[in-house]
Amino acid sequence: MPIKVPDYLPAKEVLVNENIFVMDESVAFRQDIRPLRIVILNLMPTKETTETQLLRLIGNTPLQVEFILLHPKTHTSKNTSLEHLEQFYKTFDDIKHERFDGMIITGAPVEQFEFEEVNYWEELTQIMEWSITHVTSTLHICWAAQAGLYYHFGVPKYPLDEKIFGVFPHTITTPNVKLLRGFDELFLVPQSRHTDVRRQDVARVGQLDILSESEEAGVYIAATKDGKQIFITGHSEYDACTLKYEYDRDVDKGMEIAIPKNYYPNDDPTRPPLNTWRAHANLLFSNWLNYYVYQETPYDLYKGDYMI
Numbered sequence: 001m002p003i004k005v006p007d008y009l010p011a012k013e014v015l016v017n018e019n020i021f022v023m024d025e026s027v028a029f030r031q032d033i034r035p036l037r038i039v040i041l042n043l044m045p046t047k048e049t050t051e052t053q054l055l056r057l058i059g060n061t062p063l064q065v066e067f068i069l070l071h072p073k074t075h076t077s078k079n080t081s082l083e084h085l086e087q088f089y090k091t092f093d094d095i096k097h098e099r100f101d102g103m104i105i106t107g108a109p110v111e112q113f114e115f116e117e118v119n120y121w122e123e124l125t126q127i128m129e130w131s132i133t134h135v136t137s138t139l140h141i142c143w144a145a146q147a148g149l150y151y152h153f154g155v156p157k158y159p160l161d162e163k164i165f166g167v168f169p170h171t172i173t174t175p176n177v178k179l180l181r182g183f184d185e186l187f188l189v190p191q192s193r194h195t196d197v198r199r200q201d202v203a204r205v206g207q208l209d210i211l212s213e214s215e216e217a218g219v220y221i222a223a224t225k226d227g228k229q230i231f232i233t234g235h236s237e238y239d240a241c242t243l244k245y246e247y248d249r250d251v252d253k254g255m256e257i258a259i260p261k262n263y264y265p266n267d268d269p270t271r272p273p274l275n276t277w278r279a280h281a282n283l284l285f286s287n288w289l290n291y292y293v294y295q296e297t298p299y300d301l302y303k304g305d306y307m308i
């Protein structure tokens with residue numbers, strides 16, 4: 001089943017060219033099925049790239065998905081045009097009386113600040129609090145995972161001596177969870193972080209299970225036992241060249257940065273990197289949409305008994 005995309009969103013052309021099943025709003029309107037309502041709080045500076053990456057993954061399911069893009073109104077975006085935000089984005093005030101089947105909160109390059117120094121922290125905490133009662137399941141990615149673990153459970157983040165940067169082998173810590181159904185015992189995930197959450201801090205929280213980890217990169221996925229909140233420290237949504245973009249950017253700035261591990265063929269940054277994590281990225285998102293969103297959410301969002 002297709003993903004519904006507004007007619008003029010730039011991601012649409014990219015996805016159509018990749019043969020991702022995209023449906024015009026007008027066609028979706030004629031179908032007598034309730035689409036899943038997914039709200040994406042996009043905190044990335046590279047918003048259009050992230051839109052395409054996430055829509056590619058949530059478009060790969062048999063479910064009809066309607067998405068709403070949000071940006072924090074208390075932050076003035078430096079790298080995304082006002083025109084793009086006005087055309088395609090809403091703010092929390094516009095949607096806070098609505099309910100959603102799923103929510104995705106993206107990463108953001110603010111991990112080296114204290115949470116409270118991030119200028120939209122207050123607004124983000126309001127949105128995270130609201131998600132408990134208005135969203136069936138929320139995926140927090142990278143910095144948002146750190147922010148969510150800190151806000152909801154008091155788990156701190158720590159600066160790393162060296163950026164965790166590359167494509168790392170990960171394993172399944174808790175067997176037989178639906179989120180990891182169909183996963184290989186060893187699978188690859190891009191990681192790109194200057195900070196970390198510690199296993200012992202996460203393990204101490206009774207409501208959380210650690211679902212997947214990496215020897216080198218630490219905790220990858222933690223989730224509440226009811227699956228309503230999922231925290232993902234890596235970037236399975238990244239394209240083949242995203243780490244290359246970050247590496248080249250930092251080299252150009254004259255920063256001390258190691259070559260991303262296990263990424264370029266023979267660790268040679270002049271050679272094009274291969275995407276070795278795409279299959280598990282698709283499985284992660286389709287498992288989430290199926291088992292944690294579609295199977296759990298009430299048909300009538302406004303009568304669901306999970307709401308307070």
Ligand SMILES: CC(=O)SCCNC(=O)CCNC(=O)[C@H](O)C(C)(C)COP(=O)(O)OP(=O)(O)OC[C@H]1O[C@@H](n2cnc3c(N)ncnc32)[C@H](O)[C@@H]1OP(=O)(O)O
Binds near residue numbers: 044
């Ligand atoms: C840990 C993770 O979650 S990883 C995910 C983050 N990864 C990425 O963002 C990768 C792509 N980003 C990039 O390559 C870079 O950020 C660039 C090239 C877009 C911009 O880099 P720079 O010029 O060095 O940084 P810049 O000054 O634009 O700041 C980056 C972002 O942080 C924001 N920022 C900076 N200080 C603050 C602050 N105190 N509070 C909130 N946001 C802040 C900036 O506003 C900007 O975001 P915006 O475009 O949404 O407004």
Ligand SMILES: N[C@@H](CCO)C(=O)O
Binds near residue numbers: 108110111193246
């Ligand atoms: N993935 C990010 C880390 C910084 O938050 C980057 O390299 O831009």
